[in-house]
Amino acid sequence: xxxxxxxxxxxxxxxxxxxxxxxxxxxxxxxxxxxxxxxxxxxxxxxxxxxxxxxxxxxxxxxxxxxxxxxxxxxxxxxxxxxxxxxxxxxxxxxxxxxxxxxxxxxxxxxxxxxxxxxxxxxxxxxxxxxxxxxxxxxxxxxxxxxxxxxxxxxxxxxxxxxxxxxxxxxxxxxxxxxxxxxxxxxxxxxxxxxxxxxxxxxxxxxxxxxxxxxxxxxxxxxxxxxxxxxxxxxxxxxxxxxxxxxxxxxxxxxxxxxxxxxxxxxx
Amino acid sequence: xxxxxxxxxxxxxxxxxxxxxxxxxxxxxxxxxxxxxxxxxxxxxxxxxxxxxxxxxxxxxxxxxxxxxxxxxxxxxxxxxxxxxxxxxxxxxxxxxxxxxxxxxxxxxxxxxxxxxxxxxxxxxxxxxxxxxxxxxxxxxxxxxxxxxxxxxxxxxxxxxxxxxxxxxxxxxxxxxxxxxxxxxxxxxxxxxxxxxxxxxxxxxxxxxxxxxxxxxxxxxxxxxxxxxxxxxxxxxxxxxxxxxxxxxxxxxxxxxxxxxxxxxxxxxxxxxx
Numbered sequence: 001x002x003x004x005x006x007x008x009x010x011x012x013x014x015x016x017x018x019x020x021x022x023x024x025x026x027x028x029x030x031x032x033x034x035x036x037x038x039x040x041x042x043x044x045x046x047x048x049x050x051x052x053x054x055x056x057x058x059x060x061x062x063x064x065x066x067x068x069x070x071x072x073x074x075x076x077x078x079x080x081x082x083x084x085x086x087x088x089x090x091x092x093x094x095x096x097x098x099x100x101x102x103x104x105x106x107x108x109x110x111x112x113x114x115x116x117x118x119x120x121x122x123x124x125x126x127x128x129x130x131x132x133x134x135x136x137x138x139x140x141x142x143x144x145x146x147x148x149x150x151x152x153x154x155x156x157x158x159x160x161x162x163x164x165x166x167x168x169x170x171x172x173x174x175x176x177x178x179x180x181x182x183x184x185x186x187x188x189x190x191x192x193x194x195x196x197x198x199x200x201x202x203x204x205x206x207x208x209x210x211x212x213x214x215x216x217x218x219x220x221x222x223x224x225x226x227x228x229x230x231x232x233x234x235x236x237x238x239x240x241x242x243x244x245x246x247x248x249x250x251x252x253x254x255x256x257x258x259x260x261x262x263x264x265x266x267x268x
Numbered sequence: 269x270x271x272x273x274x275x276x277x278x279x280x281x282x283x284x285x286x287x288x289x290x291x292x293x294x295x296x297x298x299x300x301x302x303x304x305x306x307x308x309x310x311x312x313x314x315x316x317x318x319x320x321x322x323x324x325x326x327x328x329x330x331x332x333x334x335x336x337x338x339x340x341x342x343x344x345x346x347x348x349x350x351x352x353x354x355x356x357x358x359x360x361x362x363x364x365x366x367x368x369x370x371x372x373x374x375x376x377x378x379x380x381x382x383x384x385x386x387x388x389x390x391x392x393x394x395x396x397x398x399x400x401x402x403x404x405x406x407x408x409x410x411x412x413x414x415x416x417x418x419x420x421x422x423x424x425x426x427x428x429x430x431x432x433x434x435x436x437x438x439x440x441x442x443x444x445x446x447x448x449x450x451x452x453x454x455x456x457x458x459x460x461x462x463x464x465x466x467x468x469x470x471x472x473x474x475x476x477x478x479x480x481x482x483x484x485x486x487x488x489x490x491x492x493x494x495x496x497x498x499x500x501x502x503x504x505x506x507x508x509x510x511x512x513x514x515x516x517x518x519x520x521x522x523x524x525x526x527x528x529x530x531x532x533x534x535x536x537x538x539x540x541x542x
Contacts, residue, residue, distance in 0.1 A: 024289050025334060028386075028412055033393050037405045047400045054397025054404055057390050058465055062458075063519070064382040067331065067374070068297065072520050100527060104520045117293035121327075124291075124300050128323035131316070133307045136323065140304040144290030177535045184539045185530025187467035188502055192522050194458050195509030201383050201451050209452045213459025218498045224392050224457075231456035235449035242448075245441050 001087050002163030003043070010042045011159045012152050015079045019151030020144055022075035023110065025065060030151075032056035035078035043086040052082050052092055056099055059186070062193025063103075066200055070114075073106025079155040087162035088171050097182030098171075100189070109150045117143040209234060271313050271352045273345060278428070280308040282421055285341060288334050297331035302366075305337070309345050313352035322348065325359050332370035333377030338420045339434055340369050342427020365432065376447045384454035385415060391461060466502035469542040 003011070014035075021029030028034055032053045040049015056078060063071040077099040085095035120143040127135030161167055198210065209231075216222065216230065239245060284305045291300040303326040310322045332340070343365060351357040389411045397404030427434055437443060470489040479485050493500050505526075512522055533539035 020290070023292055024287060026286050026289075026416065028409065031390065031408070033390060033397055033405045033408045037397075037402070046402070050397045050402060050404060051400050054394040054399075057394040057397065057408075061387050061390055061394075061461070064386070066378055066382065068294075072523065097527075100523055104524070107520060111294075114292055115294050117291050118295040120291055121293050121296055121300050124303070125324070125327060128303075128320060128327055131320040131323065133311060133319075133323070136300070136303060136307065140287070140291045140300050143293070143300070144287065147290070178531060180541070181531025181534035182527060183530075183541050184469075184534045185527045187469075187541070188505055188530075189523055189526050190466055191462065191502055191506040192509050192513075192519055192526065194462050195506050195513055196519060197383050197387060197454065197458055198506070199510050199513050201379050201455060203379075203448075203451050203455070206448070206451050206455055210455040210459035213456035214463050214499065214503060217460035217463035222460075224388075224395055224460075227457055227460045228388060228392075228453070231453040234456060235452040238452055239445045239449050245445060 001089070003087065003159055007042055007044075008156060008159055011039070011079075011083070012156045014038050014042060015075075015152040015155035016148035018075040018079055019148040022073060022106075022151065023113075023144065023147040030073075030075035030078070032060055032074055032078040035075060036082045039079050039082040040086060043083065045086045048086055048092070049082050052085055052095055053078070055092060055096055056081065059096065059099075059190050060103075060193060061190065062196040064196065064200070070107055070111060071196075072100075072103035073110055074103065075151045076106030076109070076154060077103040079151060080158050083155065083159050083162060084167070084171065087159065088168045090171055093183040093186060094171070094174075094179055096186050097179065100182075105154075106151070110147070113143075113146050113150050116146060271349065273309060273312055273349055273428075277308045277312050278345075278424060281305055281341060281345070282424055284308065285337065285420055285424070288337055296327070296329045298334070298337075299327050299330045302330045302337065302341075303327050306341060306344060306348075309341075309348060313348055318352075321359070325362060328363050328366075330366060330370060332374040333381060335381055335416055335419050336373040336377035336423070338423025339427035340366055340373065342424045342429070343369070343431055343434060345424070345428050346431040369434075376443050379447055379454065380450040381416075384450040384457075386412060387454065387461075388457055391457070391465075462502055462506050463499035466499065467542050468501040468505075469540045470501070470538060471540045472538060 018030045018035045021027055021031075021035075029038075032055075034053070036049045036053030036056060037046060038049070040046045040052070043049070056074075060072070060074045060077070063074055065071050080102050081095040081099040084090055084098055085092060090098075120139045124136045124139040127133075127139065158167070212234070213227070213231065216227065222230070284307070288298060288301040288305055291304070292298060293300070303323060306326055307323075310319060310326070314322050326344075344362060347357055347362050347365070351362075389408050392411075393404040393406075393408030395404070396407060430437070468490075470493070472489045474487045474489060474492065476484060476486050497503075509522055513519065530539065
């Protein structure tokens, strides 16, 4: 399918927003749920976009920037894979498989951008020396613009060439054992994200709750809302019963909430 | 005349703080972004050489979980206001407080926002989205951003009102309770997702027997594993990933290794799509 001029402009604008979202990590416009949905909307098939978004979001669930460590890039993976699936008439599983190398490429590109930004940081030092707040604003927003182009240039190139048939011929040339294998791997690739979250929490002594969650899910059909309520209830009970907090609350200096007081009364 | 920050200054700092990581760089990380955020405050309080000095002061190395920057901005505002009105606060003190708080606050912010809030809201959104419902992206976007904007807005207010007292709050048990509670919720849900949202199928046939009723019963490796504990293979894979991530193997490398395993096992007929 060939995209018209307006669609290409919209793809460019939205992938700029996704690129900025990826470095800012604030409004989450780079997350598959948002980025695939809006890219799908521009491509004229929002429902497919939403489904790709949901599937890819699942895989990317634990991808996060912690400290100075960069995660695989969800923005490039989301926009380009959605363009390829809808524009190149691929099935969603193939799109997910293509998304992974794209996430790696996006990660490399963001590291390059974040290195170039060191130059903007030094330029800002000069502007501080002159007392120019306007100059500092320009440095900051210029660096943000760089991150926007990081996603929008590759996305727009792919969107513009999708109609030529070259991209589709390339996608169709992938042998069946690769697409099938990628589909199989798609079933368990999620565990990398889960492992990232568990490692980040750094709370080995709380791992029993992980195993309770695993077993509850293995033998029941509870949905996420029910699981969330059970998890929250266990968290509250744990904090209420933990002697570590009860002792601190008993100290005269510490302000304690009503719930703590009730608990103290019962303990007395 | 005493210098006082107006609610207008706080509003613009709040707006700007939403772009805190825009110039994240390999040298000083969020330094420029922090300075960009507090410019409305510095412009209100200083001019001339004092402003230059203040701008330089806030271009020093800085990095934390982006949302918990809010209370640090609030404290900085309170200190800068005192300093502008003649209080004897050295530059090093303000930076010392920023640097001293960014570590502990990231320790609170990372598990709460990246470890619990985002995975749970995103999982909820994805569960709707996979059936093609627009509710999925909307739920995720609204829930996550509502909490985030609330933290950003009240964080700045709270930091400004409490000033350096907040350092005790960070050390105190209220934040620790919140962090520990969020970690429990997060780990519980992740545990459930490891089981629910993964699929591994090993269709290798162990035995084919015809039972007393004359039905053919095929026993595969997967059916034996499922009788033992459904989701056992993804569970083992999760722990293997944790092990390699701890050994500084990058996530992307592990993802590609898993893809290679998928392709090889599919090619050999050991694994299949369920």
